[in-house]
Amino acid sequence: MAELITYREAVSRAIAQEMRRDESVVFLGEDVAAAGGVFKATKGLLDEFGGVRVRDTPISEEAILGAAMGAAMTGMRPIAEIMFSDFLATCWDIVAVEIAKTRYMTAGQTNLPLVIRTANGGGLRFGAQHSQAVENWAMMIPGLKVVAPSNPADLIGLFAAAVRSDDPVMFFEQKSLYPTKGEIPAGEIVDELGTAKVVRKGDDVTVVALASMVPRAVDAAERLQSEHGISAEVIDVRSLVPLDTRTILSSVSRTSRLATVEENPRLCGWGAEVVSIAGEECFWDLDAPLTRITTPHIPLPSSDSLEDEVLPSVQRIVETVAKMTG
Amino acid sequence: MATTTPPAAPAGSATDVPSIDRDTRLALYRQLVRLRRFEERAYRLFQEGLVKGTSHLSLGMEAIAAGVAEALREGDYTFATYRGHAHTLARGVPMEGVMAELLGRANGVCGGKGGSMHLTSVEHGVMGSYAIIGAHLPIATGAAWSSQLRGTEQVTACFFGDGATNIGAFHEALNFAAIWDLPVVFVCENNLWMEYTAIADVTAVEHPAADRAASYGLERIIVDGNDPDAVHLEARRAVDKARTGGGPSLIEALTYRHGGHSRADPGDYRPKEEVEAWLARDPVPMYRQRLLDQGVAADDLDAIETQAQEAVDAATQAARNGPVPDIDSAFTDVWADGGSSWRN
Numbered sequence: 001m002a003e004l005i006t007y008r009e010a011v012s013r014a015i016a017q018e019m020r021r022d023e024s025v026v027f028l029g030e031d032v033a034a035a036g037g038v039f040k041a042t043k044g045l046l047d048e049f050g051g052v053r054v055r056d057t058p059i060s061e062e063a064i065l066g067a068a069m070g071a072a073m074t075g076m077r078p079i080a081e082i083m084f085s086d087f088l089a090t091c092w093d094i095v096a097v098e099i100a101k102t103r104y105m106t107a108g109q110t111n112l113p114l115v116i117r118t119a120n121g122g123g124l125r126f127g128a129q130h131s132q133a134v135e136n137w138a139m140m141i142p143g144l145k146v147v148a149p150s151n152p153a154d155l156i157g158l159f160a161a162a163v164r165s166d167d168p169v170m171f172f173e174q175k176s177l178y179p180t181k182g183e184i185p186a187g188e189i190v191d192e193l194g195t196a197k198v199v200r201k202g203d204d205v206t207v208v209a210l211a212s213m214v215p216r217a218v219d220a221a222e223r224l225q226s227e228h229g230i231s232a233e234v235i236d237v238r239s240l241v242p243l244d245t246r247t248i249l250s251s252v253s254r255t256s257r258l259a260t261v262e263e264n265p266r267l268c269g270w271g272a273e274v275v276s277i278a279g280e281e282c283f284w285d286l287d288a289p290l291t292r293i294t295t296p297h298i299p300l301p302s303s304d305s306l307e308d309e310v311l312p313s314v315q316r317i318v319e320t321v322a323k324m325t326g
Numbered sequence: 327m328a329t330t331t332p333p334a335a336p337a338g339s340a341t342d343v344p345s346i347d348r349d350t351r352l353a354l355y356r357q358l359v360r361l362r363r364f365e366e367r368a369y370r371l372f373q374e375g376l377v378k379g380t381s382h383l384s385l386g387m388e389a390i391a392a393g394v395a396e397a398l399r400e401g402d403y404t405f406a407t408y409r410g411h412a413h414t415l416a417r418g419v420p421m422e423g424v425m426a427e428l429l430g431r432a433n434g435v436c437g438g439k440g441g442s443m444h445l446t447s448v449e450h451g452v453m454g455s456y457a458i459i460g461a462h463l464p465i466a467t468g469a470a471w472s473s474q475l476r477g478t479e480q481v482t483a484c485f486f487g488d489g490a491t492n493i494g495a496f497h498e499a500l501n502f503a504a505i506w507d508l509p510v511v512f513v514c515e516n517n518l519w520m521e522y523t524a525i526a527d528v529t530a531v532e533h534p535a536a537d538r539a540a541s542y543g544l545e546r547i548i549v550d551g552n553d554p555d556a557v558h559l560e561a562r563r564a565v566d567k568a569r570t571g572g573g574p575s576l577i578e579a580l581t582y583r584h585g586g587h588s589r590a591d592p593g594d595y596r597p598k599e600e601v602e603a604w605l606a607r608d609p610v611p612m613y614r615q616r617l618l619d620q621g622v623a624a625d626d627l628d629a630i631e632t633q634a635q636e637a638v639d640a641a642t643q644a645a646r647n648g649p650v651p652d653i654d655s656a657f658t659d660v661w662a663d664g665g666s667s668w669r670n
């Protein structure tokens with residue numbers, strides 16, 4: 001029996017599902033235990049699993065991720081929370097230079113089964129230091145898997161896959177999605193990393209989106225159909241590393257047009273890689289320039305009127321895609 | 327610029343150390359000599375161009391790696407820095423694998439993918455050598471947390487330089503280990519110099535590690551890092567404490583590097599009198615003399631030296647003859663599935 005839950009509730013369900021299954025899964029972060037997280041996404045976990053497995057930490061991002069790494073190397077499966085993804089900059093050494101490289105440098109002697117989950121992205125008027133979409137930072141580093149779900153069911157399933165993976169996974173929760181609702185199936189939910197999903201079928205153009213840009217792309221597709229008679233296929237990338245190029249490229253080959261919708265600022269957003277691959281591998285199938293719809297290359301402003309203007313909006317997606325197919 | 331006024335060389339510790347048995351003393355000497363001969367050879371191979379890139383030697387500092395390793399047992403974890411040849415060997419990692427790794431050969435402990443700065447041998451508890459100052463302190467803390475969670479009584483020892491005490495990760499890790507009572511022993515090898523700058527010139531306190539211990543509710547421990555007995559006793563105390571649930575310790579071991587920071591650096595930015603004072607306190611001959619004074623036969627010590635030399639020669643030969651890595655190995659072990667694929 002399906003159930004309707006919020007993206008926020010999906011977080012604690014996902015963690016609980018994995019902690020019940022596997023004693024070696026532990027969870028640490030700032031304000032995650034007693035307070036249930038600053039976004040209240042981890043409420044109830046301390047009560048169910050106790051203070052040894054669910055643990056509040058000092059404000060020490062390097063120590064949080066270092067502890068997760070050391071524990072992962074020695075038999076545990078830690079989940080570490082970085083409260084806002086912007087704070088990853090304070091511990092980026094541990095992420096990019098330690099966690100990502102250690103298996104390789106040691107010729108496979110070390111296992112790093114850990115998940116770093118973090119509240120990512122804009123839309124909540126938090127200003128430039130609490131709103132960045134930084135999944136592209138992680139995507140650039142060999143050795144990190146990168147996931148960003150757009151709905152509760154995917155969140156639980158991909159999170160389970162991340163915890164069960166022997167590789168380090170960066171798990172980006174888009175914080176404006178926390179109150180949004182979606183249906184989840186009954187029972188255990190386990191998905192597969194590296195799989196994109198066609199969330200709306202279409203024939204004229206492929207629109208590839210991630211996290212909070214997915215519902216916007218779907219809304220835009222409905223308007224493109226009703227207002228312009230354009231049939232847009234929408235793909236939720238879900239996982240940037242590994243990247244399901246097969247699903248994306250087979251769609252692009254069929255529709256002959258590709259637009260990406262990215263929250264990242266323009267330069268080196270994840271879509272740049274997607275259009276580059278499509279340009280190399282689908283060039284002869286294309287009928288329109290490969291097009292990226294991104295946040296402009298600016299820090300995010302706080303004011304709601306400004307933030308709404310610069311994040312890719314349904315309106316901007318509709319206008320841009322309509323022009324491509326015109 | 328502030329003038330360099332390093333602390334004077336510490337006086338030698340008491341020679342009468344009844345709580346260290348004869349076997350342990352001989353083991354300490356064996357370690358010292360093996361590490362010394364290895365580092366001398368590594369330097370020569372660097373000069374010959376066989377060790378590429380960079381390498382950081384523990385010449386003059388061997389007593390710390392030796393003294394701590396002899397206080398650990400199988401299953402314990404160690405974390406070292408880029409200056410980690412000695413710490414790796416002291417845990418019993420075969421010399422051939424270490425030497426071959428320095429030479430970038432397939433028979434190296436990391437198949438040539440780590441190099442001098444990243445020696446690792448998980449089966450020996452050597453959980454890595456880390457080249458970003460301070461980064462491994464939180465990671466070692468995590469390994470200690472894991473032992474605590476799994477209830478295994480394993481102890482983690484983490485070595486780092488004096489320079490690491492001024493980076494945030496040091497302070498984050500110490501606080502973290504202290505609040506969770508983690509079984510970790512932090513060992514600061516204070517050789518008075520970072521790369522080319524004296525630690526005293528850039529640090530608010532005289533003893534960069536020990537003077538910070540109180541901030542984390544820890545005991546202020548300073549030990550003569552050129553005295554294997556003193557290091558060993560202090561390490562044993564800290565390791566026992568960690569193993570029995572007493573939480574972390576922070577040991578500052580005073581020592582000196584005989585050579586430069588890395589590569590072919592002659593280290594000539596250091597005052598001549600300072601270098602001479604410390605060379606006169608070379609741990610290897612000092613410890614040999616102590617053992618002789620305690621009645622150990624010279625023949626026994628000579629035999630240890632001969633064995634060490636033979637082991638280094640054999641390791642050098644095996645490393646020189648080692649195959650270069652298969653090109654395919656550049657594309658293995660990015661992921662747990664053994665490969666490097668990021669797309670389908």
Ligand SMILES: Cc1ncc(C[n+]2csc(CCOP(=O)(O)OP(=O)(O)O)c2C)c(N)n1
Pocket residue numbers: 382409457458459460486487488489490491515517519520521587
């Ligand atoms: C974060 C960071 N900053 C700078 C360096 C460059 N660096 C390498 S070794 C070193 C000096 C370290 O001195 P110390 O901690 O005293 O250790 P020692 O080399 O003397 O053993 C520096 C600055 C680095 N590797 N990492």
